[in-house]
Amino acid sequence: MGRSDDRFHSRPTFAIRGSAPSLSLSPQVSQPPTDGVSSLSWSPRANLLVATSWDNQVRCWDVQQNGQAIPKASQTHQAPVLCSAWHGDGSKIFSAGCDNQVKMWDLQSNQQQQVAAHDAPIRRMAYISELNMLVTGGWDRTLRYWDLRSPNAVHVHQLPERCYALSLNFPLLVVGTAERHIEVSGLISSLFSSPTRHLQSRDLTQATQKNRSSTFRPRLSRSTRR
Numbered sequence: 001m002g003r004s005d006d007r008f009h010s011r012p013t014f015a016i017r018g019s020a021p022s023l024s025l026s027p028q029v030s031q032p033p034t035d036g037v038s039s040l041s042w043s044p045r046a047n048l049l050v051a052t053s054w055d056n057q058v059r060c061w062d063v064q065q066n067g068q069a070i071p072k073a074s075q076t077h078q079a080p081v082l083c084s085a086w087h088g089d090g091s092k093i094f095s096a097g098c099d100n101q102v103k104m105w106d107l108q109s110n111q112q113q114q115v116a117a118h119d120a121p122i123r124r125m126a127y128i129s130e131l132n133m134l135v136t137g138g139w140d141r142t143l144r145y146w147d148l149r150s151p152n153a154v155h156v157h158q159l160p161e162r163c164y165a166l167s168l169n170f171p172l173l174v175v176g177t178a179e180r181h182i183e184v185s186g187l188i189s190s191l192f193s194s195p196t197r198h199l200q201s202r203d204l205t206q207a208t209q210k211n212r213s214s215t216f217r218p219r220l221s222r223s224t225r226r
Contacts, residue, residue: 034053035055036053036054041086044086047065049061053080055080056080057081058075077103082098083096094125101114120140124163133147135168141160161181164178172185
């Protein structure tokens with residue numbers, strides 16, 4: 001065999017936000033999860049990293065410019081935690097998982113409270129800064145929108161299957177589910193013009209009717225199936 005290209009054996013590097021030099025990927029964070037990591041998310045305002053894991057924990061580290069990750073705090077769920085999302089201002093962390101609950105962790109007070117719930121584990125969620133709302137997708141085959149001032153969802157959208165993926169690029173929201181379903185929804189900009197507007201279920205229902213979600217199931221080509 002010929003000599004392999006050295007480019008494929010070089011160590012990958014990354015740069016912490018705001019730093020000039022690249023750092024090796026080899027350093028490990030201190031006090032890591034004791035079971036599998038289910039999600040990772042950076043704060044939108046600082047070098048704070050949050051990890052959720054199957055040991056029922058939500059952990060936060062303050063990542064320094066030299067790559068050192070200093071444990072900041074942690075919170076506990078009653079079951080494995082599957083996902084997290086940051087509030088737009090970076091002051092709060094939302095987490096959810098197999099206890100069917102969404103909890104909001106205020107980093108300043110280090111207090112946690114339940115703000116939402118599903119009828120089955122919650123797999124994905126995102127904070128919509130433009131609406132000051134939280135959207136969650138669960139294995140109960142629903143997508144739920146939450147105004148955090150109310151204990152009840154302002155709108156519940158039925159999914160074709162269990163939610164496994166969710167991505168937000170306002171005003172577009174895409175959801176991936178079991179059985180290869182992908183839904184792309186368009187939110188009406190004029191309807192959501194005020195970030196703090198209290199939206200009612202009928203508003204979101206009208207938006208859904210005017211901008212019907214397009215659902216498609218990818219098909220495998222013959223070459224891919226082989």
